[in-house]
Amino acid sequence: MDKPKLLPSQIIHKIKEEKGITFNYISETEAEEFLRDKNNYYRLASYRKNYDKKILGPNEGKYINLDFAYLIDLSTIDMHIRFMIIKMCLDIEHDLKRILLNDITLDTDEDGYKIVKEFLKRYDIKEEIYKKQYSTYVGDLIKKFFVFETHLNAKGKMSIDSMEVRCPIWAFVEIISFGQLVNLFDFYYDTKSPIKISLNPVKSLRNACAHNNCLINNLRSGQTKPGYVINNFVSKIPGISRDVRKKYLSVRPIFEFVTLLMVYDKVVSSTIKAYRYDELKKLVDERLTKHAEYYENQQLLKSSYDFIKKVVDFLA
Secondary structure, three states: OOOOOOOHHHHHHHHHOOOOOOOOOHHHHHHHHHHHHHHOHHHHHHHHOOOOOOOOOOOOOOEOOOOOHHHHHHHHHHHHHHHHHHHHHHHHHHHHHHHHHHHHOOOOOOOOOOOHHHHHHHHHOHHHHHHHHHHHHHHHHHHHHHEEEEEEEOOOOOEEEEEEEEEOOOHHHOOOOHHHHHHHHHHHHOOOOOOOOHHHHHHHHHHHHOOOOOOOOOOOOOOOOOOOHHHHHHHHHOOOHHHHHHHHHHHHHHHHHHHHHHHHHHOOOOOHHHHHHHHHHHHHHOOOOOOOOHHHOOOHHHHHHHHHHHHHHHHO
């Protein structure tokens, strides 16, 4: 049965009576205004997954020690984390291009054109490139270096028959998406001296942030099985035991964020890194703990924070 739509006042009444959510730090009127003007409850409610429910007695099914203000704070923290991740991913993208272009420039077997043609033989991204030819930002590059033969199919849609390519790598990296840049990076270094960087988790996290997905709405132990590189990285951090490492790297959002930090530390230039680490430490040490009293009795969130702080302190 579909759930009926509810007004903010009806939502507040429902979650108070049926879910046991309290309003000790924010009034019900203020909560209604928040739902009306700043966020929707469906999104806000996702952070409930970090809290336990009572399993026995007359309050069975109601949340334990969950105030509406906690949900607001978690959603705000999540927003700040997403913004930080986007900035770090942009830094990584810039330096991945720099590293790749520098190595190709020094590669006597590569003229800068062959790698593009070989990459496009393995990865069929004709449609992705074709659609971008109308982009304000990269359209001119595509029209300069690509020629498409097309026809209208039976459904009246444009189909690509062929794509002629005469594109140098230094233009190509400006055209493709971050996901394809990751594929290009792996493609080139698979045939050369390999660079051990775990980029797919970074791509996954970047995409989640770009689509404004919630990141910390469920930090319970998961099924992620991290590889040797990330395990080895975290094993060097003081104060993190093997069991703690295994537990928190199994949680997908934490695993992806720690992988992001590892990659960032490896590839980003020292000047930008120093600036961003100061920003990251301020986020972790100040904003994430702004309402520390909310989480005094919430071991899952406290221990997750402690794990992330140890990683950040180790790097920054």
